[in-house]
Amino acid sequence: MTASPWALFRASVTLEATTLRGNRAFVILTAVAAVSFLVMVSLFGLTGSYAPVAVINNDGGPLADRLIEALDAAHHSFALKFMPLADAEAALLSGRLVGILTIPEGFSRDVAAGKTVPIDIRIDNVNIDLTHDVQRALPAAIVKFGRDQKFPGATARMVEHDVMREDPGYIPYLVVSALALDAMVIAGILGAMATAREWERRTVKLLRLSPASPGILLAGKLTVAGTVAAVALGLALLVIVFVYRVVPIAPWSTVFALLACVVIFTSLGAWLGVVLKRTLAAVPLLFGLAMPLYIDSGALEPTRFDGEAIWMAAHLSPVYYAVGVLEWAFGAGRDLHPGGRVDPRTAGEGRVSMSRDRGDAL
Amino acid sequence: MHSSNVPALAARYWAAILIASLLGTTTGDFVAKTLKLGVAGALLPLGVLLALVLILERRGSVASEVYYWVAVIIARTAATTLGDFVSDDLKLGFGWGSGVVAVGFALAFLVSRLRRARPSAAPSPDLAGAAKSLPPTTTGYWVLIVIASTLGATVGDFLAESLKLGVGLASLLLGAALALVWAFEGRARTSNDVRYWIAIIVTTAVGTTMGDLLTGKEGLNLGFRWGAASLTFLLVVVLRRMGRQHAGDFSQHPTISAAWGMAVNDVAVWLRSPAAIAASLLPALGMGVLVAMLTASVGRQPVALVVEGQGKHSARMARILLGDEDAYIMKKMSAADAEKAFGEQRVAAMIVVPENFDWAVYRSDGMVDLYLNNINIDIADDLRRAVTRSVAEFDAPQLGLLGELHGPSVGILLPNVYRVAVAEHDLRDTNVSFLQYQVIPIIVLIAISIGTLGTALLTARDFERSTVKMLVLSPAGRAALVVGRLLGGSLLTVVLIAPLVLLGFLTHGLPFCEEEAELHMPQWAVMLVSGPCGWQLPPVRWTHGVALVALLVAVTLMTVGLGTLLGIVLRDLRVVTMTALNAAAYLFFLGGGFTMVAFLPHWLQVASRFVPTSYAIEGLRQALFYPDLRGVGHDLLVLTGCAALSIVLASATLTRVWRRA
Structure with a gap:
């Protein structure tokens, strides 16, 4: 007697579900990993700006205060700290400050008298990225200060036209793309475990000897793995919506994109499990691959900024397309996505053209 | 040498040879740098001294390891002089010098092996299943000791000086290598010449860097007198106190x-x-x-520069923007190409110096347009800061790179329209x-x-x-x-x-x-x-x-x-x-x-x-x-x-x- 395909499928699902119930700790840890990635990219997002700089105000006059206000407003550059010089020096020499800025005594008086006054900045140039940020932010703050005080003599200025009306928040921007990373790791690991386990427990021989169709059995196993992955991703999605307050502008597209990610990555994971035959090998490989693929997916910036070669390479990774769709669905980049196109003629009005082919990502 | 005058190849031997090597480095530096005898002036008396010790050992009636250790120290002292000769006098440097000495050692080792392979050569003590022992301490052995020590000296100097690791770090790294070599030697149950000579070379390399660390200004700065005295004392203590058990043989210590x-x-x-x-x-x-x-992402971003103005002010503004190479990967393009590149997201921003820029500058209203893809706030802020600074440089040159390098920080202050200048002082020489x-x-x-x-x-x-x-x-x-x-x-x-x-x-x-x-x-x-x-x-x-x-x-x-x-x-x-x-x-x-x-x-x-x-x-x-x-x-x-x-x-x-x- 031969079981019907549906009965076989159900039996496979039941068996896989029972096995996963026996591996509850592993499944829970996989879901924890999903939230962990969100936390990690958030931590990274917190680090891109606001260099801690101590201000020693030896003047205390009104113009010194205005300069401090200009520093505070200089493109999210400085986290100004007010502390005694000795504390500031100790903090600078132990890497807790990027710099110490000293406004000299008599600053307000001399500036009001039309003199140019040097402000002293001691920079810990241990990290070139931060050093450059500070070096460039200071003139920006000084220009703002000079313009606010309406000092005469300036002949040129910059006029900015942004593609977005408002700068997208960095963390919301990052966490949306982290969902694609989650999908890859969670669905990939569960898919890999579903297949690799057959070799680990040496049950693959039984499967080979069985008259049942391996396709149906595999479908049953992967359905369970995919469902668990979808639930874990759903958890991550809820965290994004209710904790980070980032709500998708296209909810159904978001759900569809995530489900597509689950299907794709569960299948890829299953293939990896068959190739490696060990969950222990597949898990770190997925973790190891996830990070470079994530960053080459346009998660931090349009991939093409990094050069044509990296952009072309990105097209080989499904994560690239997943990030593109999710960013579009969340509106994190409004209409911008890695394969997108912007119209400079509308820049400054906070609009971008949708004239590009979106098929690249969709 | 008589076997009774030769130490056993055990932990005690390796500890003592490290100290002897340190002592030899110290005396070698003293001979070369303080006495300034030159190569010939140093090697001749040292060679005579070594020969004298070996002759005394052969004729002596009292068994003592003192002969062996004195000979090692003399050989190591000569090796320091030889190392300096190869790297400095022959102008080979430490890298090539090490290579030449390594070849010399390999040849000498092969000759020594061939000689020992002849029936007349003395049989290795290991053949009889004896405990681990040194290779036969014939004249060839002492030649090899001198060459191996020279090689150790040049390798040590190569790491410390040519690779600029400094004697401290080189000592640490070589120390780790020595621990590994000793571990292998300790685990081995029989003697092996290749293993022995590798251990000797690594030991002398450690001796070179650690010796400099002890006596040199980069380290404890003990000087020759204190360095030599303390090392001699330490050598005596080790030789007298340490037991004669075999290195790495833990059979007497079941727990270890x-x-x-x-x-x-x-x-x-x-x-x-x-x-x-x-x-x-x-x-x-x-x-x-x-x-x-x-790193590639947070660094410079691709930016298109469009210069539509034709006058001298437009040209100057373009020069300022193009000059800030740390801030952008900037390409000058036509307006159409720049728009295309911006549209396809090949550039993060488009900077336009407009056609009327020169005329506007005369009216104190020159404007530089920044079209910014602000999808990533971090990159967008970087570009805002950079372009603001470049444009500010137009009226206040010292607010740019010029001011960073040669401005108020070195006492040169030029007045500027914003009335504030920056005196930058970096904590370190290089970023x-x-x-x-x-x-x-x-x-x-x-x-x-x-x-x-x-x-x-x-x-x-x-x-x-x-x-x-x-x-x-x-x-x-x-x-x-x-x-x-x-x-x-x-x-x-x-x-x-x-x-x-x-x-x-x-x-x-x-x-x-x-x-x-x-x-x-x-x-x-x-x-x-x-x-x-x-x-x-x-x-x-x-x-x-x-x-x-x-x-x-x-x-x-x-x-x-x-x-x-x-x-x-x-x-x-x-x-x-x-x-x-x-x-x-x-x-x-x-x-x-x-x-x-x-x-x-x-x-x-x-x-x-x-x-x-x-x-x-x-x-x-x-x-x-x-x-x-x-x-x-x-x-x-x-x-x-x-x-x-x-x-x-x-x-x-x-x-x-x-x-x-």
């Missing part, structure tokens, strides 16, 4: 033997398991790739690149991954495969097995981390890693060969080197203890893997893996104080990048406390569960 056996077995098991290796290394390597790519800065957290992440995951997998494996029962039934005491497990995990971590750190320092010796180096090869080849340059670590003083090693050892012990605990508690390889990977990720990020902890919000700064890796990363950055070791003591104390706690807990738990197994 069992612990060592367990550790070696753990390392062998781990090395035979590709999945475990992958589990430990791949996530960390992935993070390394991520950081490398991030540290973002990638260099991130090398430390990656090293810590690798240490966490290997230490935690490696030990956890080894421990869990014993439970999963029931091999724990065999361990319990073995005659070795539990304490020895526990120590062995922890030692095995530590060895694994150290063996994998040490070459990575070494690579970081050695890249300074690669000529193509220098900034001004131009490679005439395809782009892909340039990327391939210059890849390791990104791992570059700055040379440090020996005190900083010691701090670096101490911090890494503390991290290793802490993670090994943690891994053992995880293995005991979870006992399932898959669960162990997932838990360890999650834990490693949190330890990395909350420890300041991607930034300075000081950049995080206050509540996260407080949270990170409870994450031991934050002390490791902070301490290692301080030791590597800062002039003093401010705060490193505190960091080390916390890490050592955590390491002690995790080791004690792991030991106690492991002992308990093995008792119950």
Whole structure:
């Protein structure tokens, strides 16, 4: 007697579900990993700006205060700290400050008298990225200060036209793309475990000897793995919506994109499990691959900024397309996505053209 | 030499030969630098002295090792002079000098082997199954000792001076190599000439750098008199006090033997398991790739420059913008091309100097348009700052690079329309690149991954495969097995981390890693060969080197203890893997893996104080990048406390569960 395909499928699902119930700790840890990635990219997002700089105000006059206000407003550059010089020096020499800025005594008086006054900045140039940020932010703050005080003599200025009306928040921007990373790791690991386990427990021989169709059995196993992955991703999605307050502008597209990610990555994971035959090998490989693929997916910036070669390479990774769709669905980049196109003629009005082919990502 | 005058090849011998080598380096430097006898003036009396000692030994009636040790010191003194001759007088430098001496040694060694292979040559004591002994101490042996010592001297100087590691760090690295060589020698049950001479070369190399460390200004600065006196005293103490047991023969110490056996077995098991290796290394390597790519992302952004104005002011503004090469990868384009590039997101921004710019400047209303793709606020802010600064330079040249380098910081102040100038003072001479800065957290992440995951997998494996029962039934005491497990995990971590750190320092010796180096090869080849340059670590003083090693050892012990605990508690390889990977990720990020902890919000700064890796990363950055070791003591104390706690807990738990197994 031969079981019907549906009965076989159900039996496979039941068996896989029972096995996963026996591996509850592993499944829970996989879901924890999903939230962990969100936390990690958030931590990274917190680090891109606001260099801690101590201000020693030896003047205390009104113009010194205005300069401090200009520093505070200089493109999210400085986290100004007010502390005694000795504390500031100790903090600078132990890497807790990027710099110490000293406004000299008599600053307000001399500036009001039309003199140019040097402000002293001691920079810990241990990290070139931060050093450059500070070096460039200071003139920006000084220009703002000079313009606010309406000092005469300036002949040129910059006029900015942004593609977005408002700068997208960095963390919301990052966490949306982290969902694609989650999908890859969670669905990939569960898919890999579903297949690799057959070799680990040496049950693959039984499967080979069985008259049942391996396709149906595999479908049953992967359905369970995919469902668990979808639930874990759903958890991550809820965290994004209710904790980070980032709500998708296209909810159904978001759900569809995530489900597509689950299907794709569960299948890829299953293939990896068959190739490696060990969950222990597949898990770190997925973790190891996830990070470079994530960053080459346009998660931090349009991939093409990094050069044509990296952009072309990105097209080989499904994560690239997943990030593109999710960013579009969340509106994190409004209409911008890695394969997108912007119209400079509308820049400054906070609009971008949708004239590009979106098929690249969709 | 009579066999009664030759020391046994045991731990005592290796300790004594290291000290003799240190002493020989000190006397060699004294002969060369203080007495200034020159090569001939030094080698002749030293050769005569050596011959005299050997003749006296042959004719002497009282058996004594003194002859041997005096001869070693004289040979080592001559070797220091010879090393200087090869590298300085022959102008070969330490690198080529080492190569030439190595070839000379290989030839001399071959000749010596061929001579010994003849029937008339004296048989090796090992053939009769005797205990380990030195090669026959014939004239050829002493020639080899001199050449091997010369090679050790040039290699030591090559590491310390040519590779600019400094004598402290070179001593540490060579010390680690020596420990490895001694470990192999100690485990061996029979003598082997090749192994012996490798050990001699490494020992003399350590002697060279450590000798300089003891007597030179870069180290303890003891000078010849105090250095020689203290080393002679130490040599006498070692020779008189240390027993004559064989090196590495632990048969008289069953506990040490069992612990060592367990550790070696753990390392062998781990090395035979590709999945475990992958589990430990791949996530960390992935993070390394991520950081490398991030470096490209956070650096300069592609920007299109469109200059529509035709006058001199437009041209000057364009020059200023194009001159700031640190800020942008700027390409001058036509308006149409720039729009296309901006539209296709090939450039992050488009800067336009408009047609009427010159006319507007005369009216004090010149405008430079910045069309900005502000999808990523971090990049957008970088560009805003950079363009603002470039435009400000137009009216206030000192607000740009000119002011940074030759402005108010050196007392030259030009008036500007914004009435504020910047006097910049950098803490260090050279900037540290973002990638260099991130090398430390990656090293810590690798240490966490290997230490935690490696030990956890080894421990869990014993439970999963029931091999724990065999361990319990073995005659070795539990304490020895526990120590062995922890030692095995530590060895694994150290063996994998040490070459990575070494690579970081050695890249300074690669000529193509220098900034001004131009490679005439395809782009892909340039990327391939210059890849390791990104791992570059700055040379440090020996005190900083010691701090670096101490911090890494503390991290290793802490993670090994943690891994053992995880293995005991979870006992399932898959669960162990997932838990360890999650834990490693949190330890990395909350420890300041991607930034300075000081950049995080206050509540996260407080949270990170409870994450031991934050002390490791902070301490290692301080030791590597800062002039003093401010705060490193505190960091080390916390890490050592955590390491002690995790080791004690792991030991106690492991002992308990093995008792119950």
